Amino acid sequence: MTTNNDPHASGVRLGPLQAGERVNLSDVKGRRHSIVLQCGGAFFTARGAISHDDLIGGPDGATVESSLGQTYVCFRPLLEEFTVSMKRGAAVIYPKDAAMIMMFTDIFPGARVLEAGVGSGALTLSLLRAVGPGGVVHSYERRAEFAAVAERNVTAFFDGRRPDNWQLHHGDLAEVITDDEVDRVVLDMLAPWDCIDAVTARLVGGGLLCCYVATTTQMGRVMDTLRATRCYTEPRATETTIRSWHAEGLAIRPGHQTSGHTGFLVIARRMAHGVDAPLRKRRPAPGAYGPDYTGPVPPGVPVQEDDDE
Numbered sequence: 001m002t003t004n005n006d007p008h009a010s011g012v013r014l015g016p017l018q019a020g021e022r023v024n025l026s027d028v029k030g031r032r033h034s035i036v037l038q039c040g041g042a043f044f045t046a047r048g049a050i051s052h053d054d055l056i057g058g059p060d061g062a063t064v065e066s067s068l069g070q071t072y073v074c075f076r077p078l079l080e081e082f083t084v085s086m087k088r089g090a091a092v093i094y095p096k097d098a099a100m101i102m103m104f105t106d107i108f109p110g111a112r113v114l115e116a117g118v119g120s121g122a123l124t125l126s127l128l129r130a131v132g133p134g135g136v137v138h139s140y141e142r143r144a145e146f147a148a149v150a151e152r153n154v155t156a157f158f159d160g161r162r163p164d165n166w167q168l169h170h171g172d173l174a175e176v177i178t179d180d181e182v183d184r185v186v187l188d189m190l191a192p193w194d195c196i197d198a199v200t201a202r203l204v205g206g207g208l209l210c211c212y213v214a215t216t217t218q219m220g221r222v223m224d225t226l227r228a229t230r231c232y233t234e235p236r237a238t239e240t241t242i243r244s245w246h247a248e249g250l251a252i253r254p255g256h257q258t259s260g261h262t263g264f265l266v267i268a269r270r271m272a273h274g275v276d277a278p279l280r281k282r283r284p285a286p287g288a289y290g291p292d293y294t295g296p297v298p299p300g301v302p303v304q305e306d307d308d309e
Helices: 079-085 095-104 122-131 144-157 192-200 216-229
Strands: 022-026 032-036 042-045 048-051 062-065 071-075 112-116 136-141 166-170 182-187 203-213 236-238 242-248 251-259 264-269
Touching: 032 042, 079 095, 079 122, 095 122, 095 203, 095 264, 112 122, 112 192, 122 136, 122 144, 136 144, 144 166, 182 192, 192 203, 192 216, 203 216, 216 264
Parallel strands: 112 136, 112 182, 136 166, 182 203
Antiparallel strands: 022 032, 022 071, 042 048, 062 071, 203 264, 236 264, 242 251
């Protein structure tokens, strides 16, 4: 059975390993090393040297022995492995959060996606693969040094060629945003509320907006900003943690590795243009919108006065 896989579109190579490819070598203890195969090259470890020629031309998933007899397993890196090991200019959106973003925002083949705060390009890789050649990802990054790192990482993952469906824009999103209509928006920035108006005007009705923020203060501010626009459904906020497990025979217990807080996802769906979201009947907690609150107030919520006035 043959496949129509194109490494320039998927970032996945099939068939025998070739010179110029990046591979992961893992020892029996799970320690992993990332190398680029070169004809005549060698990788040196405390357990001896590994000849690249012993791997080139071999299958994905082969084993190789070092000069001192240590066995290593060789695999091409998965997208998850590539994103956590690639060179960084800014912090990346980790795979656990990227997976939730892809599902909660329902990224589909052919989608037109706007991403702001590209950082090192980790989420960009997942978005580009998901939208496919028929879609487009508009990535905005205001810091030129971060944009350069992201471009190198994306190009390296997609077999050394910049994807045709990727548009990288330099500058502040609110200032350089194009007039292109988009189906999905992902904002990873310090103050996403400053860009809500700009992306709302370009997001189609029924489209989804996701804001990735690090703190509860940011989360609350962006949720109230979305409520105040009346252009979105009631936003929801989530946090994802992952815990590994150990299982050998009757010894079954939680593992020692836990991936805790990295960020919050705030997700809402765009109402049709010209249609206001129905006012939600809410009774905020006492003091929620009191005199000390300085952010946007959702419509229909009474502002609590200072008792001393």
